[in-house]
Amino acid sequence: MIPLVDLKAQYESIKDEILPAVAAVFESTQFVLGEAVARFENAFASYCQVEHAIGVNSGTSALHLALESCGIGDGDEVITTPFTFIATTAAIRYTGARPVFVDIDPQSYTIDVNQIEAAITERTKAIIPVHLYGQMADMDPILGIAERHGLVVIEDACQAHGAEYKGRRAGSLGHLGCFSFYPGKNLGAYGEGGLITTNDPEHNKHLRLMRDWGQSQKYHHTLPGFNYRMDGVQGAVLDVKLRHLEEWTEARRRHAARYTELLSPLDIPTPVESPGNRHVYHVYTVRVPQRESFFEPMKEAGISIGIHYPIPVHLQKIHADLGHKAGDFPDSEQVANEVLSLPIFPELTEENIRHVTGTFSSVMESVRAG
Numbered sequence: 444m445i446p447l448v449d450l451k452a453q454y455e456s457i458k459d460e461i462l463p464a465v466a467a468v469f470e471s472t473q474f475v476l477g478e479a480v481a482r483f484e485n486a487f488a489s490y491c492q493v494e495h496a497i498g499v500n501s502g503t504s505a506l507h508l509a510l511e512s513c514g515i516g517d518g519d520e521v522i523t524t525p526f527t528f529i530a531t532t533a534a535i536r537y538t539g540a541r542p543v544f545v546d547i548d549p550q551s552y553t554i555d556v557n558q559i560e561a562a563i564t565e566r567t568k569a570i571i572p573v574h575l576y577g578q579m580a581d582m583d584p585i586l587g588i589a590e591r592h593g594l595v596v597i598e599d600a601c602q603a604h605g606a607e608y609k610g611r612r613a614g615s616l617g618h619l620g621c622f623s624f625y626p627g628k629n630l631g632a633y634g635e636g637g638l639i640t641t642n643d644p645e646h647n648k649h650l651r652l653m654r655d656w657g658q659s660q661k662y663h664h665t666l667p668g669f670n671y672r673m674d675g676v677q678g679a680v681l682d683v684k685l686r687h688l689e690e691w692t693e694a695r696r697r698h699a700a701r702y703t704e705l706l707s708p709l710d711i712p713t714p715v716e717s718p719g720n721r722h723v724y725h726v727y728t729v730r731v732p733q734r735e736s737f738f739e740p741m742k743e744a745g746i747s748i749g750i751h752y753p754i755p756v757h758l759q760k761i762h763a764d765l766g767h768k769a770g771d772f773p774d775s776e777q778v779a780n781e782v783l784s785l786p787i788f789p790e791l792t793e794e795n796i797r798h799v800t801g802t803f804s805s806v807m808e809s810v811r812a813g
């Protein structure tokens with residue numbers, strides 16, 4: 444079976460580094476925050492080209508805390524796209540603010556910058572561009588709009604560790620950047636994890652307090668606080684894995700290029716790297732009509748496939764109170780109906796890639812033949 448992501452193969456390749464790092468945390472008994480987390484925060488801040496990195500316990504917590512640090516709450520509006528994982532809008536709703544959707548650009552799958560200004564009202568406080576699949580949104584126009592309207596920009600970089608936009612790293616362009624270290628992400632913990640990046644010393648101070656019960660010193664609670672701290676073990680694991688991230692990202696990029704080359708005769712939409720971007724291929728997604736025809740034959744050939752994501756967020760039941768209906772965001776809806784993700788992870792082999800593209804191509808031929 445070729446899985447979508449092979450966490451076991453990666454563990455085998457770095458086991459000798461991971462086990463002593465984890466043992467050191469156990470010996471130190473710094474199970475929550477502590478030196479390993481601080482070490483990882485510093486390393487990840489410099490990797491992202493930012494001043495500060497604040498480790499938390501998930502990407503969702505990172506988004507929630509970033510919004511809280513900007514004072515966003517009841518009655519406020521936050522602009523994002525409906526073609527994302529539910530965590531983006533869940534975090535907005537935790538604060539009491541309302542998600543306001545802007546459709547995607549159907550080529551890059553990131554927010555359509557030409558439609559943002561029409562969605563701004565006097566209640567708008569922030570824009571959350573989602574760097575979907577590992578490619579950054581078109582940040583320059585977004586930052587320009589935010590500046591003109593006095594809005595905060597929070598990057599949802601949960602799928603975009605190491606992605607670049609005009610030479611600048613994901614997480615370094617907005618006021619705040621949010622990352623997830625869920626195990627299947629490009630940089631994954633051995634459990635849950637997340638992190639916020641910022642160049643702003645005030646946000647850095649707030650975020651460090653708020654992740655730890657808002658205490659300026661033990662039992663002195665000065666800010667609304669949460670238990671969003673990162674585990675020591677996750678800090679140690681991530682610190683080891685970060686050293687391999689560039690090599691893994693380059694492997695993902697090679698595999699993606701090879702997929703695109705081998706699938707080109709089919710003439711279907713394959714991922715497009717926007718000019719000036721470094722796509723880090725958290726997922727490799729193609730678009731096909733009659734997507735269901737692929738499920739059985741791919742499975743029979745021992746190939747896992749995924750759908751990221753089948754239902755755009757504005758049509759999720761949980762958001763029914765926002766009053767949206769099918770047709771409100773046509774590009775997100777059409778793309779959601781057609782996307783299909785192929786296995787991608789650094790350890791994928793040329794043989795795997797040939798098996799996936801060969802199988803995929805023959806299914807495509809039989810679908811086309813009717």
Ligand SMILES: *Cc1c(COP(=O)(O)O)cnc(C)c1O
Nearest residue numbers: 501502503528530601623624625
């Ligand atoms: C994974 C993800 C999140 C949430 O991260 P968790 O660590 O799972 O809480 C948020 N946004 C996007 C786009 C994601 O892919």
